[in-house]
Amino acid sequence: MNNLLINWLHNDPKTQQLISFNHHDIVTGSLFTAHVAHLFEQLNASPIKRWLLAAETSDLFAAGMCAALLAGKQVVLPANIQGGTLTELNHAFDGVISDQPLSEVKQFILLKKELGLANKSWPETSQIGELVLFTSGSSGEPKAIAKSIEQLDAEVSILEQTFASRLPQCSVISTVSHQHIYGLLFKILWPLAASRPFLSDLVEYPETLSYYIALMPNLCLISSPAQLSRLPEALEFEQQQLAPSLIFSSGGPLLYDASQHIHTCYGQFPIEVFGSTETGGIAYRRQMEPNRTWLPFSCVEICENDEDGALMLKSPYLPASNEWMKCDDKIELAEDGRFTLLHRLDRIVKVEEKRLSLAQMEGLLCTHPFVKEAAVIQLTEPRIMLGAAICLSEEGLEQLDDAGKLSVNNHLKKHLLSQFxxxxxxRRWRYPDTLPLNAQGKRVQTDLLAVFNDD
Known part of the structure; x- marks a missing residue:
């Protein structure tokens, strides 16, 4: 099963193969080949190397990605297409492949459904390009993570080797975006390489999910902890007559209760996959009992750092596959090779499965004229959310006195929407006169938490 993705990229899909579908449209292998060839010709004629790729539907995204990779281009994937995010990444790309104009000054190739394209053969190439994903670095600045086709192929091949026996002629539907590494791998790259059709639209509502489960006998659901946690309530915690063949969850830990509720509704426990943009997939588990440990993928070696208990990793998904990489997760290693995740060791957090830097958010807040100093902290009660403690400037204090706290909140939220x-x-905002500091002038977590205790 090695080279599953690389072999697929070098060979055109079968004419009648179903690539993607939605409730009113399908894309066959012949249509997909024509679209990829059409885009390839435009990209191949351009000297531009670095192309930002973004599309709402996964069929258009997949066509643009395949064409760019076959043309030997560097495909840049932003975490989102917010104006501030694209401005921050302006230095990283020279052209845009998208279903909408995203930059007035960059070369632009439009992604759209074109049914009248002439039949052309799958593009031949001697050198496949690479993907570059952007994620929050420890400094708060977006961090570029390059992924070679060999790294992605290794991951796709291991996913197929590990889970294919549980996916009989499955179609794939997803509630997560293909712009991030999890959705990219599980919804686009793995299905393409294994000839499994995928839903081109994003599943946003439980009713849509139930519609496709009833329509298709074998279905693989790609979802996230936040979405799976809300799903059982929408299904009234009742056992469903029809269920997906397999359910994947990634992006953060799934609560044990949520896993049990999904089992009640669908008769199976979701398969959780632990990893990151930098590392790729590391391990997986099914929470059939509390505190279930994680099993590393067969190709991944792990150990526990002697000094701080950090996860140490050796993996073919990394640029240096023979070197140990230290991660920011503290673990407890069991004798059987499984491990327990304890907590993060840095200031990168996940909210609603979205990875973000608290340092980046604080830095952006401090650029607003209302703000003199800012501290952002992750709160866990009554649920995981962020809290912002802001020391206001004179202008901010005037706004607070004149228009009230809600007005200040809204101004700062609008400011953050440029990048987040x-x-x-x-979700919770406090405006203390000063931020609590210890004798060394550093912020202490417990003191910051106390700022939010006065509800």
Whole structure:
């Protein structure tokens, strides 16, 4: 099963093969080949190397990605297409492949459904390009993570080797975006390489999910902890007559209760996959009992750092596959090779499965004229959310006195939306005169938490 993705990219899909579908449309192998060839010709004629790729539907995204890779281009994937995010990444790309104009000054190739394209053969290439994903670095600046086709192929091949026996002629549907590494791998690259059709649209509602489960006998659901946690309530915690063949969850830990509720509704426990953009997949588990440990993928070696208990990793998904990489997760290693995740060791957090830097958010807040100093902290009660403690400037204090706290909140939220998605914004806001510091002038977690205790 090695080279599954690389072999697929070098060979055109079968004419009648179903590549993707939605409730009113399908894309066959012949249509997909024509679209990829059409885009390839445009990309091959351009000297530009670095192309930002973004599309709402996964069929258009997949065509643009395949064409760019076959043309030997560097494909840049932003975490989102917010204006501030694209401005920060302006230095990283010279052209845009998208279903909408995203930059007035960059060369632009439009992604759209074109049914009248002439039949052309799958592009031949001697050198496949690479993908570059952007994620929050420890400094708060977006960090570029390059992924070679060999790294992605290794991961796709291991996923197929590990889970294929549980996916009989499955179609794939997803509630997560293909712009991130999890959705990219599980919804686009793995299905393409294994000849499994995928839903081109994003599943946003439980009713849509139930519609496709009833329509298709074998279905693989790609989802996230936040979405799976809300799903059982929408299904009234009742056992469903029809269920997906397999359910994957990634992006953060799934609560044990949520895993049990999914089992109640669908008769199976979700398979959780632990990893990151940098590392790729590391391990997986099914929470059939509390505190279930994680089993590393067969190709991944792990150990525990002697000094701080950090996860040490050796993996073919890494640029230096023979070197140990230290991760920011503290673990407890069991004798059988499984491990327990304890907590993060850095200031990168996940909110609603969106990975973000608290340092980046604080830095952006401090650029607003209302803000003199800012501290953002992750709160866990009554649920995981962010809290922002802000020392206001004179202008900010005037706004607070004249228009009230809600007005200040809204101004700062609007400011954050230039770089962060709405679901990740702080839910609780405090405006103390000063931020608590210890004798060394450093912020102490417990003191910051106390700022939010006066509800």
């Amino acid at each position: 998605e709405r679901v990740t914004l702080p």
